[in-house]
Amino acid sequence: MIWSRINGCPPAIVLMLLAGAGLPACSSAPKPIIPDPQMIGTHYATRAQLEATGDSLRATIEAYGRGSPTAASAEASLVKLETRLEAGDFHVGDVVLLTVQEDQRWTDTFTVRPNQTIELPDIPAISLYGALYSEGPDRVRAALSEYLRDPEIQMETTKRVAMLGGVGSPGFYYISGPELLSQAIMLAGGPGQNARMDKVELRRGEEAIARLPSDIVQSMTLDELGVQSGDEIFVPTLEQANLFLRNIALVIGIAASMVALVVLIF
Helix, strand or coil, X not given: CCCCCECCECHHHHHHHHHCXXXXXXXXXXXXXXXXXXXXXXXXXXXXXXXXXXXXXXXXHHHHCCCCHHHHHHHHHHHHHHHHHHHCCCCCCCEEEEEECCCHHHCXXXXXXXXXXXXXXXXXXXXXXXXXXXXXXXXXXXXXXXXXXXXXXEXXXXXXXXXXXXXXXXXXXXXXXXXXXXXXXXXXXXXXXXXXXXXXXXXXXXXXXXXXXXXXXHHCECCCCCCCCCCEEEECEHHHHHHHHHHHHHHHHXXXXXXXXXXXXX
16 A cells, blocks of 8 residues: 555554545556466467477476476466366357358357357257367367268357447457457457557456557457457547546545645644
8 A cells, every 4th residue: 555654644544534535436557567378379279289388398397497487487388288278268258150061050159158068059058168279160060960960060269359448349349369459459440549559458347457568469369368258458548548647646636635634633
């Protein structure tokens, strides 16, 4: 807390005064960090490729010794890789675009459910748990083979992401994980005239989990940034950025006034 003790005033008193001061609502600023890439390996990497990557990471850990910075980085990547291999790539809210040549009932879009299944008409739900994106078509093809002989399918998975703030057409968009974040913003009409592309935020629920510098916006994909279905990409405008700064200044001003009052009283 930046004013944990000012002018000898106990912090509890300062907090009590601030709580009753009727401060304007103001969300805390997200940390200006670059999140570690969540996707270890490419979007369509095979299981054999990822297992080979895992072997390479284990060799790095052994060569450098546990506790070294290089080994620590390799260990963190290995944890993410093993999680991907176990749980697979499909997340709740992902949208699967499926084309089945032999049966139009199953040519449609299907949302991944909380138990990592998709529900096609007239057949049991198909589980995608543990399947990589590269394995998804084979998983669906195997399920449909119970009803069709050698089904021909095409399958693409997208994330449902809200593009908000200073973009040309705010709203929800279905975007593929390998897309660059900058391309996703262009899909939403591109940045507006007053957009602050150096302060783009990745939001999840009610929390802004990262602020993304402009070079990261241009160079990293949704997969690499760990964007999930249901997340928001918020592009602030110059006015919104200035409003946040004014709110911060107002909070600091009120805090200083309250501290001065406490000093006079005590």
